[in-house]
Amino acid sequence: MSxxxxxxxxxxxxxxxxxxxxxxxTPKKTIAxxxxxxxxxxKGVLVDTTVCIGCRKCEWACKGAHGFEQGDFENxxxxxxxxxxxRPSTNNLTVVNKYIDEGTRTVKMQCMHCEHPAxxxxxxxxAISKKENGSVVWDTDMCIGxxxxxxxxxxxxxxxxxxxxxxxxxVKCDFxxxxxxxxxxxxxxxxxxxxxLTYGTRNELIDEAKRRIKNHPDKYFDHVFGEYEVGxxxxxxxxxxxxxxxxxPKLGNNTAPGVSESIQHGxxxxxxxxxxxxxxxxxxxxxxxxKETKKENK
Amino acid sequence: xxxxxxxxxxxxxxxxxxxxQIENLKxxxxxxxxxxxxxxxxxxxxxxxxxxxCPRNKLKVVRHLPEExxxxxxxxxxxxxxxLYGPVNFTHKLHSEMSxxxxxxxxxxxxxxxxxxxxxxxxxxxxxxxxxKTKPDLKAAFHRQCMDCHKSWxxxxxxxxxxxxxxxxxxxxxxxxAEKVHPEVKIPQRVIYETDYDEGSxxxxxxxxxxxxxxLECSDCHDQESCANCHAEIRLESIxxxxxxxxxxxxxxxxxxxKCHKSEIARPFDHKIKTGFDIATYHSDLSCAECHKxxxxxxxxxxDCVVCHSTSDGYFNHSITGIKLDExxxxxxxxxxxxxxxxxxxxxxxxxxxxxxSFPTSIPGERIK
Ligand code: SF4
Ligand code: SF4
Ligand code: SF4
Numbered sequence: 001m002s003x004x005x006x007x008x009x010x011x012x013x014x015x016x017x018x019x020x021x022x023x024x025x026t027p028k029k030t031i032a033x034x035x036x037x038x039x040x041x042x043k044g045v046l047v048d049t050t051v052c053i054g055c056r057k058c059e060w061a062c063k064g065a066h067g068f069e070q071g072d073f074e075n076x077x078x079x080x081x082x083x084x085x086x087r088p089s090t091n092n093l094t095v096v097n098k099y100i101d102e103g104t105r106t107v108k109m110q111c112m113h114c115e116h117p118a119x120x121x122x123x124x125x126x127a128i129s130k131k132e133n134g135s136v137v138w139d140t141d142m143c144i145g146x147x148x149x150x151x152x153x154x155x156x157x158x159x160x161x162x163x164x165x166x167x168x169x170x171v172k173c174d175f176x177x178x179x180x181x182x183x184x185x186x187x188x189x190x191x192x193x194x195x196x197l198t199y200g201t202r203n204e205l206i207d208e209a210k211r212r213i214k215n216h217p218d219k220y221f222d223h224v225f226g227e228y229e230v231g232x233x234x235x236x237x238x239x240x241x242x243x244x245x246x247x248x249p250k251l252g253n254n255t256a257p258g259v260s261e262s263i264q265h266g267x268x269x270x271x272x273x274x275x276x277x278x279x280x281x282x283x284x285x286x287x288x289x290x291k292e293t294k295k296e297n298k
Numbered sequence: 299x300x301x302x303x304x305x306x307x308x309x310x311x312x313x314x315x316x317x318x319q320i321e322n323l324k325x326x327x328x329x330x331x332x333x334x335x336x337x338x339x340x341x342x343x344x345x346x347x348x349x350x351x352c353p354r355n356k357l358k359v360v361r362h363l364p365e366e367x368x369x370x371x372x373x374x375x376x377x378x379x380x381x382l383y384g385p386v387n388f389t390h391k392l393h394s395e396m397s398x399x400x401x402x403x404x405x406x407x408x409x410x411x412x413x414x415x416x417x418x419x420x421x422x423x424x425x426x427x428x429x430x431k432t433k434p435d436l437k438a439a440f441h442r443q444c445m446d447c448h449k450s451w452x453x454x455x456x457x458x459x460x461x462x463x464x465x466x467x468x469x470x471x472x473x474x475x476a477e478k479v480h481p482e483v484k485i486p487q488r489v490i491y492e493t494d495y496d497e498g499s500x501x502x503x504x505x506x507x508x509x510x511x512x513x514l515e516c517s518d519c520h521d522q523e524s525c526a527n528c529h530a531e532i533r534l535e536s537i538x539x540x541x542x543x544x545x546x547x548x549x550x551x552x553x554x555x556x557k558c559h560k561s562e563i564a565r566p567f568d569h570k571i572k573t574g575f576d577i578a579t580y581h582s583d584l585s586c587a588e589c590h591k592x593x594x595x596x597x598x599x600x601x602d603c604v605v606c607h608s609t610s611d612g613y614f615n616h617s618i619t620g621i622k623l624d625e626x627x628x629x630x631x632x633x634x635x636x637x638x639x640x641x642x643x644x645x646x647x648x649x650x651x652x653x654x655x656s657f658p659t660s661i662p663g664e665r666i667k
Contacts, residue, residue, distance in 0.1 A: 046431075051434075051438075051442055053441075053445050053449055055457065057382075073382070073463070073465070074463075077456060077457070077458075185426060185427050189426070190426060192438075193437065193438065193441040193457075194434070194438050194441045194442050194445060195426065195434045195435055195437070195438030195442075198431050199427070200431055204431065205431070208431045208432065211432065
């Protein structure tokens, strides 16, 4: 169901984009620059899939840290579920899937906390934001449930509370912002029995990833996934095989926001009379302004 | 930041080495080692040993017998109130016995210099949130070490095979495990290989001859096995990529093909049929090398028979062979009759006698058996 709706939204978006091109409305392409506010010490996680044992303790801990129903602990021992290709959902912000392609590997997935997040650019009310420490978080109160972020996200991460009739929202991994602001490790990093997940500054993790590749060239595919993909991500992956095109979609190194913005502008250019666009833009400006004022007042 | 990092590394290296040096000062100097194996600089000192980081298998490693280590261990170094699982009772001796066939102590103790065994916690820190990200923390180090083998043959991640859930409040599963021993490994009598060698496609490998008669230890050949070779659902090919590799340690596999490659299944080795000398009665407990000069060339015999078979004045007691030498012959050196000290060949008489005298028609003494 969720897939269908997602596909539907994507199709609409694609039609919008192509129509926009046909009607020669030049979409405004914004190539995101390095966000000036991002800290040099912004955090990330290095996922070493060669040591992951697929125990799903990370899923269990993540649920616990976010107050979700964890279910029977022993069910996590059942590794058959690994064969089902799951996506993060509204009550499971991270999932571990098994991929078979010349050997097996288990890969944990969650929001990648992109350096230039498409979801942030796509959100018309500015509910999602990239924080100085690298995490991409959102404000439930501001989310209007439009699901643009779902379409925009190159990793298909944001999940939507379809089951809620009233006021459904978007949910995704929040990089355990509450825990990290208290000086704790993200719940998944903390529990992983084999330390397949290493938490640190993005820069030191890239160095460490390259050190591992250099020291064990027979063990690793020579690529740190997330170093450059879609302009870089906070979560970085090491594996014995190329993850692009198998575990992850094949993505260029260009930032995704440009793409998503053209989608948005395309839709509006074709379907909505200009006056409505101005009204909407005015609304957004007002909302953003209000947010900023709120911030300033804090 | 960087300086702190380097400092912690040096500090760490310092601790490990000063500790090691006190323990092994004697062995260290006696070791015939290239210093560069472990040290980066030209003149390592106690204060600045400049050790290479986690040298792993580049290092000179030591081997111990399984009996020298502890029988069982309880791994509870990293327990906290949040723990889901209880401590692990680790059957150390059992695992070290298995390691004999799969790479030795160093498959787990990868930092294994001569001297006292270095504890895992010596290098691997207990805190997950730490500066040095180049080594896994202690919990991860333990788990990776265990899972490396367990996952390869169980293909599962059943945490409870090693430690019980704290919520269940039982210890029994682990206790039983501590007493469990590996079931006896069935040694095959013989293995028949079909090969694509035209001039003799059948190779008959007498496993029992090699293991008992030739006194080889399992680990002499099986030193790189893994549990998965026997236990995995899909059995891995345990024989090395080139099947000759194992045999060529003793056999000349380059030139002597027909020694093993026959057109039909071969008969087991029988010392009496092959040489005429029955070893079954008195010599069956000896390894080949105890009598034969070189391990894989069984022609010449060592003159060591005197160790057991000597007369009161220290010479070989020839009567043991069934022939008591007469007064003349007893004065000769062995090689006067036994050419090249090869006792499996017929003795020669024509050095002194005419051609009409030869063994066994004529005997240099009296037959007593
Ligand atoms: S907890 Fe660690 S080892 Fe287990 S599935 Fe998650 S990432 Fe993999
Ligand atoms: S992975 Fe998707 S949801 Fe996460 S930051 Fe990137 S675009 Fe946004
Ligand atoms: S960082 Fe936190 S929210 Fe994200 S997957 Fe890990 S535990 Fe879940």
